[in-house]
Amino acid sequence: MFCESCGNQLPENAKFCTACGATTGRTQAETAQPAYTPPSSPPPQTAYIHNTAPAQPSYAPAAALDTPLGVGQYIGMFFLLAVPILNIVLLFKWAFGKSANLNKKNFARASLILSAIALIFWILAGGAIMEIFDGMMGGYYY
Ligand SMILES: [Zn+2]
Incomplete structure (x- = not known):
């Protein structure tokens, strides 16, 4: 040998x-030694890893839209909203668009709700004022 x-x-x-x-x-x-290999059981940790791992990435994209708006951005926003028809378009775009910053989105939604309330109020008030005028005119004419 x-x-x-x-x-x-x-x-x-x-x-x-x-x-x-x-x-x-x-x-x-x-x-x-007699070939005794202890039965290798698969590690049970994989199940726990799968539960915790995918939770993180879902937060990452939303965080970018959470950043506070700067003073310049607010000033630009108010200037844009001073333009008569553009402001309505922009408010709808910000309120329902997916890419808008959350602060801008909430601001736009609040503005739309307030303008809707104001619009309803002015329609009702306008109707009431017209009735008063009607009544006054009627009083004079009849
Ligand atoms: Zn040798």
């Missing part, structure tokens, strides 16, 4: 190589 590590020729039942001192294949086989 030959040594497995250095190739030196050895007697058949040698336990160690005389040249390099390595144990021979025969003694390894004889002294080898």
Whole structure:
């Protein structure tokens, strides 16, 4: 037989190589421990990792729309809203658009609600005023 590590020729039942001192294949086989490998159970951690991992990325895109508006942005916004027809278009765009900043979006929604209330109020008030005028005219004419 030959040594497995250095190739030196050895007697058949040698336990160690005389040249390099390595144990021979025969003694390894004889002294080898019974092949008992503990049953490798799959690690249960993967289940927990899957529960917690996907929660984070969903917050990231929303955070960008949460940033406070600067003073310049507010000034620009009020200038744009001073333009008669453009302001209504912009308010609707900001209120219902997906890309608008949340502050701008909420501001636009609040403005739209207030203008709707104001509009209803003026229609009702206008009707009431017209009735008063009608009554006054009627009083004079009849
Ligand atoms: Zn050897």
